Amino acid sequence: MATDLVKRYGTIQALDGFSLNVAPGEIVGLLGHNGAGKTTFVEIVSHLVRPDGGQVTIDGRSPAAARGEVGVAPQHIALYPSATVREHLELYGRLAGLRRAALRAAIEDLSAVLRLTGLMDRRAGKLSGGQQRRTQAASALVHRPGLLLLDEPTAGADLETRQAMLDVVKQRAGEGAAVVYTTHYLPELTELQATIAVAREGRIIARGACDELLRDLPGEVRVTLDGQEEIAVSTREPAATLIDLLGRADRPVTGVDVRNPSLDDLYRSLAVHDAP
Numbered sequence: 250m251a252t253d254l255v256k257r258y259g260t261i262q263a264l265d266g267f268s269l270n271v272a273p274g275e276i277v278g279l280l281g282h283n284g285a286g287k288t289t290f291v292e293i294v295s296h297l298v299r300p301d302g303g304q305v306t307i308d309g310r311s312p313a314a315a316r317g318e319v320g321v322a323p324q325h326i327a328l329y330p331s332a333t334v335r336e337h338l339e340l341y342g343r344l345a346g347l348r349r350a351a352l353r354a355a356i357e358d359l360s361a362v363l364r365l366t367g368l369m370d371r372r373a374g375k376l377s378g379g380q381q382r383r384t385q386a387a388s389a390l391v392h393r394p395g396l397l398l399l400d401e402p403t404a405g406a407d408l409e410t411r412q413a414m415l416d417v418v419k420q421r422a423g424e425g426a427a428v429v430y431t432t433h434y435l436p437e438l439t440e441l442q443a444t445i446a447v448a449r450e451g452r453i454i455a456r457g458a459c460d461e462l463l464r465d466l467p468g469e470v471r472v473t474l475d476g477q478e479e480i481a482v483s484t485r486e487p488a489a490t491l492i493d494l495l496g497r498a499d500r501p502v503t504g505v506d507v508r509n510p511s512l513d514d515l516y517r518s519l520a521v522h523d524a525p
């Protein structure tokens with residue numbers, strides 16, 4: 250849906266040929282260092298920012314034409330402090346065309362999944378940070394958009410908020426929504442069974458299923474000898490390496506640890522440094 254996006258802010262090249270496709274029902278975990286361009290991409294797809302070059306289509310339409318089909322939870326909290334949680338959901342639901350019974354049902358369903366039921370009549374400005382995050386996500390989701398753009402939806406969130414967010418994302422993807430989920434918390438992407446896109450310096454430098462991307466990375470085998478000396482070997486063949494190390498051990502082996510490559514290793518290998 251995004252092809253060759255380019256965006257400059259003065260001398261800063263925020264996007265430099267950024268391309269990413271997301272299929273219906275797919276959750277894409279968008280990773281990348283601070284300043285890699287993730288938020289700029291989200292802003293362009295949600296028609297908040299115009300690209301200098303490249304193209305975005307959402308179900309064959311431009312971001313302007315498809316606005317009602319997109320649900321966006323921005324990185325920074327953007328709620329009306331004096332409006333209640335219910336008023337937020339009613340407002341965003343009505344803006345998207347929901348009325349009466351359909352609106353009520355959508356709000357009831359979403360407030361249960363996002364654990365907002367007991368908070369519906371509280372003003373947004375008086376909520377905790379995690380409660381605000383959940384309200385913001387609910388506002389993005391209430392009209393059941395076909396494309397969800399969630400920009401660090403769990404930043405600073407406690408366990409309850411994090412779990413609620415993961416539950417609702419899985420539910421919506423299960424119903425066919427395409428989801429772009431930016432995060433710095435890699436275990437969330439494993440739980441979401443997300444495919445991965447890694448951004449670096451304004452473009453996507455790795456894209457695919459998690460297993461595929463990890464296949465070529467080395468894991469690590471550690472063997473402890475006599476409770477003291479530890480030998481650590483980085484290897485693509487952990488079983489063979491372990492057998493070799495055990496065969497060559499000249500003292501009792503007191504500990505063995507085999508670590509398969511993780512998303513953290515992938516992230517470090519591809520997007521190691523902060524942008525200047």
Ligand SMILES: Nc1ncnc2c1ncn2[C@@H]1O[C@H](COP(=O)(O)OP(=O)(O)OP(=O)(O)O)[C@@H](O)[C@H]1O
Pocket residue numbers: 258261262263281282283284285286287288289290324524
């Ligand atoms: N409105 C703006 N004006 C000037 N520069 C901007 C603006 N928005 C983004 N940038 C710059 O564009 C680059 C990409 O920023 P962006 O926010 O898209 O990165 P990000 O990957 O979302 O980072 P983070 O993980 O920190 O949220 C950065 O260098 C940033 O400073």
